[in-house]
Amino acid sequence: MMSTTIFVEAFKQAFDFDITLAEARGPMGMGKWDHIRTLGNTPAIAERWVARFGQPMSDTDVSVIYDAFMPLQIAEVKEHAALIPGTLDVVTLLKEQQIRIGSCSGYPRPVMEALAPLAAAQGFVPQSIVASDDLEPGSRPGPWMALQNVIELGVMDVARCVKVDDSAPGIEEGRNAGMWTVGLALSGNEAGFTLDGFLAASEDEKQHVRQRVEARLKAASAHYVIDTIADLPGALQAIGQRLADGEKP
Missing domain, CATH: 3.40.50.1000 (HAD superfamily/HAD-like)
Structure with missing residues (x-):
């Protein structure tokens, strides 16, 4: 769940914008920039984003969130690196x-x-x-x-x-x-x-x-x-x- 919570934190840190853990988990497995772009295109998130900012999430916005995400991810991965048993x-x-x-x-x-x-x-x-x-x-x-x-x-x-x-x-x-x-x-x-x-x-x-x-x-x-x-x-x-x-x- 480590990466999922970091997506929530990155949205909050970059734009003071809230997404849920369930929403953040949706595109798991994609590259992280693509993951954020996909979240921005999700109808429920896109609707809230437009209501808040007056326009759809741009690629520049995605990059701002990604830049907030990266240091959080690098710091957090060190705490969650234990191998799966077996x-x-x-x-x-x-x-x-x-x-x-x-x-x-x-x-x-x-x-x-x-x-x-x-x-x-x-x-x-x-x-x-x-x-x-x-x-x-x-x-x-x-x-x-x-x-x-x-x-x-x-x-x-x-x-x-x-x-x-x-x-x-x-x-x-x-x-x-x-x-x-x-x-x-x-x-x-x-x-x-x-x-x-x-x-x-x-x-x-x-x-x-x-x-x-x-x-x-x-x-x-x-x-x-x-x-x-x-x-x-x-x-x-x-x-x-x-x-x-x-x-x-």
């Missing part, structure tokens, strides 16, 4: 199977430069990292970041790649790139759990969130939806069998 076990398994690991993110490069060393200190070092502002065409749901990972990792067959993501735009990115896609139902911003909140939640609460997030990820055409990264090996085994049977994404 991540290192899965990474070890992938390395043993000689599966290459790339990362592409809705975070811009300055945020990734703050986050990557923190992840590395915990043992997670992707072989490729692509940020949302690295490429001229843009970010999600376009395929460009995912395909840049393919280039940097030296992968010959995109149809053998698997895009794992906790957001609908990230799943759409993978599908647009021609990859298999696996959505994460309980460990991302769509779910909204902190680790403590997840551990304290009842099974009924988890099931309610699981159904809500799974519906959103399936609507984005995820091939599989799992709870957390710890469940990825099962999905990869199923994808491997489908590949062996001659299927493509």
Whole structure:
């Protein structure tokens, strides 16, 4: 939920304008400038903005909010960099199977430069990292970041790649790139759990969130939806069998 609250704070700081957490969460997974632009185009927010300022939100306004967002994001990411439980076990398994690991993110490069060393200190070092502002065409749901990972990792067959993501735009990115896609139902911003909140939640609460997030990820055409990264090996085994049977994404 860390990034979601920062969007609320950035709107407030830049223009003393209020948006809700639910509104802020809507475009999660997009590049952050695009995320703010999308929020400004959302009918409910756009209506309030015009009522307040007398004209639609401009790209200049978006950039002012983005400039307020960035230092907040860089400072906050350092407090929320702990790996999801099970991540290192899965990474070890992938390395043993000689599966290459790339990362592409809705975070811009300055945020990734703050986050990557923190992840590395915990043992997670992707072989490729692509940020949302690295490429001229843009970010999600376009395929460009995912395909840049393919280039940097030296992968010959995109149809053998698997895009794992906790957001609908990230799943759409993978599908647009021609990859298999696996959505994460309980460990991302769509779910909204902190680790403590997840551990304290009842099974009924988890099931309610699981159904809500799974519906959103399936609507984005995820091939599989799992709870957390710890469940990825099962999905990869199923994808491997489908590949062996001659299927493509």
